[in-house]
Amino acid sequence: MVKKFLSLQWKEFVRSSAFQKGIAIKILLVLAALYFGGCALVLGIGLFFIVKKTVPDIDPIIVVNNFIIYWFLIDLLFRYFMQQMPVMNIKPLMIIPIKKKTIIHFLLGKTTVSFFNILPLFIFIPFSIVLLFNGYSALNVILWFISIVAITQALNFLNILVNKSNTVFYITVALLAAFVALEYFQIYAISEFFGMLFNGLYNHPYLAIIPIALACSLYYLNYNYLYKRFYLDGAISKEVKEVKTSDLSWLDRFGTLATFLKNDVRMIWRNKRPKQVLFMSCMFLFYGLIFFTQDVYREMPAMLAFASLFITAGFLFSFGQMVPSWDSEYYKMMMSQNIPYRQYLESKWYLMVLAVLVSFILSTPYIYFGWDIFGMIAAGASFNIGINSFVTLFGGALNRVPVELNAKAKAFSNTQGFNPTQLLIALPKMLLPVLLLYIPYFFFGLTTGIICLGVSGIIGLLFRNFFLNKIEQVYQKGKYKTIAAFGEKK
Template sequence: MFKIFITLQWKSFFRSSSMGKGLLLKSLMAFFAIYMLALLVFSGGTLYFVLKKISPDASPMWTLSQYLVYWVLAEVLFRYFMQKLPVMDIKPLLLQRIKKSSIAHYILARSGVSAYNLMALFFFVPFGIVLLYQGYPPLNIITWLFSILGIVLSVNYINFLINKSEKALIVIGSIIVLFFALDYFGLLMARDFFGPIFNGLFAYPGTVFIPLLLALSAYFINFKFLRNRISLDESLKAKSTEAKTSDLAWTRKFGDMAPFLQLDLRLIWRNKRTKSQVFISLLFVFYGLIFYTQEIYAQMYPMYAFLGIFMTGIFLTNFGQFIPAWDSAYYNMMMAQNIPLRKYLESKALLISVSVVVMFFLTIPYSYFGWDVLAINFATALYNLGVNIPVILFFGSLNKKRIELDKSPFGNMQGTSATQFLIILPVLGAPILLFTGLYFLVSLEAGVIALSLLGLLGLLFRDKLTALITEQYRIKKYGMIAGFKEKNS
């Protein structure tokens, strides 16, 4: 049965309308994954010598055991935000003679071989191999590695149970803060308390059954939970939510664009993923404090150009790169109506333009670090308004992947394709390279003036650029509609 499930998902991937871009995206992700795994192998292989240098009088295994409790808590927190739980389109399968238990086992088994589990093994196995060369008992090392595997799988399946619970997130975060606070003030050294426990997994090989039994228990708890939830009735239950309305009357002054602006504003406010983009953008206003306050970055103007493009255009990038996929659930309905496509795109441009202006005003306090910072942020804001907004709208015509707005925003790669990686080059790379070249070859003022002029030219020719982009959307219209219909794209 597992072979059938794998075959079905394999066919789903290759028959997708966005298969080409999906393949390119997966190739890029595979490259970065190989790089990360190689880095983990190197880190694990050198960990023994690093720990030996830090604590020459203590065993590296003992030193590592003292900090494993923080690794476990960090692993839980990391997975909560980043790990995407394995899903499959099970509704058609429920109409066939397939046991619910087989479907549940397949979902859990897929999760067991996820990249998140491999990350820990690629780190700890090289460390174990070094221990072998250093004369540590092979039996203890092997059972300890199986214990680590048991802990990793336990965390993996526990994440299934707590992933949608905000209370669990608060509890985990509070425990981490509490442990660090107790350590910092010397009230209770968490590493001294948990160190002997984790070291016991190495010193006593028989204890390997404890984490393995914990992983097995977490597996069967999830199995029972999934098996009871796999039914057509469960998916057909109506969700009752409190309706919140707002007429957004102030948008009417924008004329024909008002309906689209109202739609976008309601979409942003009512959905998790879009709402998170707003909060993330506001948080990144403080990103400059990391660099402006450091002496090492003083007078490093190319870095300032990056900060200007990034901070004033963070919403432009985060929200704009998924236009029009945000509307994918009803995009085919919109395109079937007598809706002026140009007004639709102009409303998106207006919304992003407002965000750029707001973000620029929020960065004005950084002028405390010098008027050159304010000048660069102003020039990059103009560049974002005149150049990057048309660029981001143009690349939006290449989006064919559907976005489910009610999904969790954390670790959610839905709607991501090779387009999102290609956008980085013109949006971030081009202005930074231009500014850097002019700064080193001519002067700081030349770089600022060039970005400002390009931004003004983009605003001057906005109508012509919008006409060209609108035509591109008309050409790609039916391909986008077909792609948005695929829920597993």
């Protein structure tokens, strides 16, 4: 049966309307996986010697056990955003005689071989081998390694359960921040406390039964959760909620575009996924604190330009890159109406421009770091409005991954996943402004670089109609491909 499931998923992949694009993306992902896997392998081989050289008075296994808690917390955060449960088109399978438990076991089993579970092996397998060659007890090392693998799988199954809740994410971020603060300000050595627990796993090999039992328990909880909800009506019915209205008459000043803008504002306000994107875009406002507070970056204008760009680009990057995927659930209906494509795209553009302007106003406190820094932020905002907004809209024409605005269960939905195409489109948006500032800075100074970056955005605005017309042509050309791709989610 497993072989049959794999065959079905392979046919789904090769028969997809985006098959050729999917192959290119898969190749890029494989190359990225090989790169990160190679880095992890080098780290695993050299970890013992690096720790021994850095902290010669402490046993390397003790140091690793002391700080491994940070690895697991960061791992859980990355899983929350990037790891999605491998899915199948389960609805057709619900009406044919295949046991529910067989399908659920297959779904859960696929998650155990994800990239996030394999990457730690490239670190801890060579590290364990080095320990064995340096005379450490084979029984202790092997069972300690098994414990680490079990904890990694436990995080995998925990992510499936908590990925539907933002509360756990906030708790994890708060814990990580609190641990780092306690350690940094030398209030309490939290690493020693957790080091005692993980050292216990090494010193007492029989305790490996605890993480193994934890992983098995979380597997059972996932199985039980999915089994109870594995019904056709539960898979296709939508949750009915009370709709709250709000006064959006202030948008009427945009004329014929007001209808589109009101729909987007309501969509963001009423649905879970857009709300998450809005919250994450607000976090971009604090991006500059990473760079502007460090003296080492003062002599690195390219990095400062990079940071300045991101401060006002949070909503543009996170929301704009998924146009028109936000409307995928009713895209067919929209395209069957007499709706001018130009107005649809122009409304999205205005929404992104408005977000950049609001972000720029909220970034005013950065004047504290100097007028040159605030000038970079202003130039970055100009570039985001005049250039990046159009590049983002153009990239949307290549993004045909549907989005479920208020998906209840990510375990049965891959529409919330990260689309690697977005990363490819993001490269020119991030590299071009750095070059526009750095090249004039190198020859004429920082002020000239800031002016060039800002003027590039103004020039882009002068060609606004030209860019929107070209983008409209791209969307019109791929209109039916987009409709077909959005229809594949059902």
